Amino acid sequence: MRGPRSIKVLDKGFVRLVEFMGGDVGVVAAARVCTGTGSKGETNDRRLIAYLITHQHLTPFEHSVFKFHVACPIFVMRQWIRHRSSSYNEISARYTEAKDEFYAPRAWRTPDARDKQSSGAAPGVDQARCARLLKRAYAEAYAAYRQLLGLGVARELARLVMPVGIYTQFYWTVNARNLMHFINLRADSHAQWEIQRYAEALAGFLAARMPWTWEAFLRHGWTGTNGKLDDMKRLVSSA
Amino acid sequence: MRGPRSIKVLDKGFVRLVEFMGGDVGVVAAARVCTGTGSKGETNDRRLIAYLITHQHLTPFEHSVFKFHVACPIFVMRQWIRHRSSSYNEISARYTEAKDEFYAPRAWRTPDARDKQSSGAAPGVDQARCARLLKRAYAEAYAAYRQLLGLGVARELARLVMPVGIYTQFYWTVNARNLMHFINLRADSHAQWEIQRYAEALAGFLAARMPWTWEAFLRHGWTGTNGKLDDMKRLVSSA
Amino acid sequence: MRGPRSIKVLDKGFVRLVEFMGGDVGVVAAARVCTGTGSKGETNDRRLIAYLITHQHLTPFEHSVFKFHVACPIFVMRQWIRHRSSSYNEISARYTEAKDEFYAPRAWRTPDARDKQSSGAAPGVDQARCARLLKRAYAEAYAAYRQLLGLGVARELARLVMPVGIYTQFYWTVNARNLMHFINLRADSHAQWEIQRYAEALAGFLAARMPWTWEAFLRHGWTGTNGKLDDMKRLVSSA
Amino acid sequence: MRGPRSIKVLDKGFVRLVEFMGGDVGVVAAARVCTGTGSKGETNDRRLIAYLITHQHLTPFEHSVFKFHVACPIFVMRQWIRHRSSSYNEISARYTEAKDEFYAPRAWRTPDARDKQSSGAAPGVDQARCARLLKRAYAEAYAAYRQLLGLGVARELARLVMPVGIYTQFYWTVNARNLMHFINLRADSHAQWEIQRYAEALAGFLAARMPWTWEAFLRHGWTGTNGKLDDMKRLVSSA
Numbered sequence: 001m002r003g004p005r006s007i008k009v010l011d012k013g014f015v016r017l018v019e020f021m022g023g024d025v026g027v028v029a030a031a032r033v034c035t036g037t038g039s040k041g042e043t044n045d046r047r048l049i050a051y052l053i054t055h056q057h058l059t060p061f062e063h064s065v066f067k068f069h070v071a072c073p074i075f076v077m078r079q080w081i082r083h084r085s086s087s088y089n090e091i092s093a094r095y096t097e098a099k100d101e102f103y104a105p106r107a108w109r110t111p112d113a114r115d116k117q118s119s120g121a122a123p124g125v126d127q128a129r130c131a132r133l134l135k136r137a138y139a140e141a142y143a144a145y146r147q148l149l150g151l152g153v154a155r156e157l158a159r160l161v162m163p164v165g166i167y168t169q170f171y172w173t174v175n176a177r178n179l180m181h182f183i184n185l186r187a188d189s190h191a192q193w194e195i196q197r198y199a200e201a202l203a204g205f206l207a208a209r210m211p212w213t214w215e216a217f218l219r220h221g222w223t224g225t226n227g228k229l230d231d232m233k234r235l236v237s238s239a
Numbered sequence: 240m241r242g243p244r245s246i247k248v249l250d251k252g253f254v255r256l257v258e259f260m261g262g263d264v265g266v267v268a269a270a271r272v273c274t275g276t277g278s279k280g281e282t283n284d285r286r287l288i289a290y291l292i293t294h295q296h297l298t299p300f301e302h303s304v305f306k307f308h309v310a311c312p313i314f315v316m317r318q319w320i321r322h323r324s325s326s327y328n329e330i331s332a333r334y335t336e337a338k339d340e341f342y343a344p345r346a347w348r349t350p351d352a353r354d355k356q357s358s359g360a361a362p363g364v365d366q367a368r369c370a371r372l373l374k375r376a377y378a379e380a381y382a383a384y385r386q387l388l389g390l391g392v393a394r395e396l397a398r399l400v401m402p403v404g405i406y407t408q409f410y411w412t413v414n415a416r417n418l419m420h421f422i423n424l425r426a427d428s429h430a431q432w433e434i435q436r437y438a439e440a441l442a443g444f445l446a447a448r449m450p451w452t453w454e455a456f457l458r459h460g461w462t463g464t465n466g467k468l469d470d471m472k473r474l475v476s477s478a
Numbered sequence: 479m480r481g482p483r484s485i486k487v488l489d490k491g492f493v494r495l496v497e498f499m500g501g502d503v504g505v506v507a508a509a510r511v512c513t514g515t516g517s518k519g520e521t522n523d524r525r526l527i528a529y530l531i532t533h534q535h536l537t538p539f540e541h542s543v544f545k546f547h548v549a550c551p552i553f554v555m556r557q558w559i560r561h562r563s564s565s566y567n568e569i570s571a572r573y574t575e576a577k578d579e580f581y582a583p584r585a586w587r588t589p590d591a592r593d594k595q596s597s598g599a600a601p602g603v604d605q606a607r608c609a610r611l612l613k614r615a616y617a618e619a620y621a622a623y624r625q626l627l628g629l630g631v632a633r634e635l636a637r638l639v640m641p642v643g644i645y646t647q648f649y650w651t652v653n654a655r656n657l658m659h660f661i662n663l664r665a666d667s668h669a670q671w672e673i674q675r676y677a678e679a680l681a682g683f684l685a686a687r688m689p690w691t692w693e694a695f696l697r698h699g700w701t702g703t704n705g706k707l708d709d710m711k712r713l714v715s716s717a
Numbered sequence: 718m719r720g721p722r723s724i725k726v727l728d729k730g731f732v733r734l735v736e737f738m739g740g741d742v743g744v745v746a747a748a749r750v751c752t753g754t755g756s757k758g759e760t761n762d763r764r765l766i767a768y769l770i771t772h773q774h775l776t777p778f779e780h781s782v783f784k785f786h787v788a789c790p791i792f793v794m795r796q797w798i799r800h801r802s803s804s805y806n807e808i809s810a811r812y813t814e815a816k817d818e819f820y821a822p823r824a825w826r827t828p829d830a831r832d833k834q835s836s837g838a839a840p841g842v843d844q845a846r847c848a849r850l851l852k853r854a855y856a857e858a859y860a861a862y863r864q865l866l867g868l869g870v871a872r873e874l875a876r877l878v879m880p881v882g883i884y885t886q887f888y889w890t891v892n893a894r895n896l897m898h899f900i901n902l903r904a905d906s907h908a909q910w911e912i913q914r915y916a917e918a919l920a921g922f923l924a925a926r927m928p929w930t931w932e933a934f935l936r937h938g939w940t941g942t943n944g945k946l947d948d949m950k951r952l953v954s955s956a
Contacts, residue, residue: 018507021499021543029496030567030649033547036574055907056940059799062565063651065499065543069511074317075332075398082776084323087540087653089508093314094431096514103399111393125391133390137383137400144376151372152364154350156431159314160342160404161376171508173541173653175565190772192333192395223773257746260738260782268735269806269888272786275813294668295701298560301804302890304738304782308750321537326779326892328747335753410747412780414804414890429533462534553810553876556791562801571792572909581877589871603869611868615861615878622854629850630842632828634909637792638820638882639854670811670873 003208007201010194012101012167013071015201017209022064022176024049024212031060050216061177064210068172068202073103075164076195083182086174093168094156098145101167102138104131109193138163179206180217188224200228242447246440249433251340251406252310254440256448261303261415263288263451270299289455300416303449307411307441312342314403315434322421325413332407333395337384340406341377343370348432377402418445419456427463439467481686485679488672490579490645491549493679495687500542500654502527502690509538528694539655542688546650546680551581553642554673561660564652571646572634576623579645580616582609587671616641657684658695666702678706720925724918727911729818729884730788732918734926739781739893741766741929748777767933778894781927785889785919790820792881793912800899803891810885811873815862818884819855821848826910855880896923897934905941917945 006016108130110122148158187199207214218233245255347369349361387397426438446453457472484494586608588600626636665677685692696711723733825847827839865875904916924931935950
């Protein structure tokens, strides 16, 4: 058992691991080509991985590759795609009709929320009213979309009215080096709460498939703050 | 005369050249480092540039760099950013309040429009009704956005209702090699009509700043179909 | 049977496939995410792959990834590494002692050799004398290297005398899109004869692991000239 | 005063600034597009740059671009070119005849040299004898090269005997983000002494052309150890 194939994220999203290559052993093999040797047993290999991360020798991690299938809202995807050293294929709203799938927050946050990671509803905000407003806005937008299609308009134009809260899907192929970088930036409490949840899911896959790398990353490579990851780091460090 | 600083695109968009470095001469200098020589006069230098493009020796074009300031709708930016070998900084809807600036097509197209480059209105579509529908959808979305802000919600959540037809802005730094690739893919008639207009504006800057490269690109590098560019190619080729 | 694990190249080199992910099916899956569908049977899937290559829609090929272990002379590696969109880990001459393994051409070519792909010896060149000269030069260089080490010099300095004909080794992880680009540039008759042989070996792995992609590439994507590949193209096209 | 155009490095090398675009002001402009504002005066702009580096928001530094002309030994260039996010055009030993220009260390180092940055000669090594050995090896190699050319062999084959201590030249275009990364890895005492000298020269250009960025990098971004840079950091920090 190597961990789950798919992890649910937000209300209707997911991250699914489609394929994977390399792993901890692949990192060791790529690093040891530099010195002309191979694996030297788990203890030595784990120490090597820790050394590589501590000293930012990150190219050996490029030889382990994850392919994910992701469903997330457009505004999340727009933050995601800033990570240019990886490969994307997204569902096209020019060639397919957009589905009525929108993201609704469980809790509405205020601009000055202290604990930006918290999913707790901001006390000063009328949660129910916000939820109703959002629902109506989504419904109006989707109705306009359907009406424009009904009037014979091309999908690529009808979608102009579509809110960035709508779900999209894409394939994402990324190596372990860039995945760690993604987690550092996007699981961090300064990132938007929604993409933090995706970064945590991705971290779950990294942990399941590359446990030595994951432990070394938590100890020596993780530069952010995130309740879950910080707890895991404490656990690992006290072991 | 080095061409304009800014070109208007669509109803409210623009492409503005902020800065530029290299030029045709820079291409020649970079290419000639390979053979240890410098410029050999215009005739030879133009011939060299034509040779480089014909034989797909494109690295010398990476040493000429354009920096643009762009305003375009989000759905255009989402196509744009697939071009990963360049640099982006976009206005953030987390840190700034979104402005009431939306894209309205001059003419509504049907899915099966023969001439995809044509801006002519599709005959079977009730243009006025589509325009009204769009206007109302934008107004409803923007009102919902303002209401959510008024309820104390963070901008990063209030923007969930924002349609992909809204304008955004970004800085884009790209070298001449990747700019030519962009034009080949995005000025082509298979690209969406709206991004074709941006690709034409970018082509205008390339033509003004790197005339030898532009002519050689039209003759030997341009792989798409586009009314304007095809006309220019004919002009150049008959000269 | 999925083809060989390792292919010998030149006199002492090789290309070994360490790991592989994706394949033709992976291309189809990545491409079909755009339209929200999956595989549609071999005939349709092959047609899709041919369509993607013909229209230069190459991102779906980025989701299939090869990891190679390569041994080649330094002068070949210096041409190879110009391909930046892939991952490298090379044996280090700072941390390991260089081995006495040098490339000796089977046949010496002249500058104006008509058939640049030909391994045939140039008639005007004293082959035996060239071979002796090379052998002595390698021997003198390696002796100087050993002497400098014997004098207590660091490996990173002793290697200054090392000729670019010496063999090195590296891990190379590359996706199918960039692999096809590599083959187009490096299997072509304008590339140096030696790297052409490596590009042919890589083509062999692509053909064995991604036969639909390989056939479509030969028909619609291959832009070079190369005896072997051109023959294969003719075979495929006449089928 | 904007600093020098060219800096000598090692015995026969140099780094020459060919062209430059952006600068500190360009970073600020790119960063402020995110918030829809422009320059806010030097004090605020410097603070912004420091903030960006401290929080690893590095994309705004991609809009400032340096183009260098570099002469360095091949073994240095082989380390340099591992930095893939930048552009290279190198003199070709296929198309031009290699010149008799080789690198000779001022001082020979031992493997276990404590102070790896020190150019001081290792006490246990017979410096004069090493220098003579190297000189003879270079002379023998170059003579073999000339003999092979004299026998009618193509340059691309004659160069097989050429040591990695020979000088090469290339154009290098790199943005400020990747330049800082380069300096962090290559000015560090773990890098080979020779490339450290090049990294220091590059740092000189960064300091002259982007003084605010340079100061912020020294304070908040520099992760290595290097005598010169550490001294500068102390100076800046005590100011």
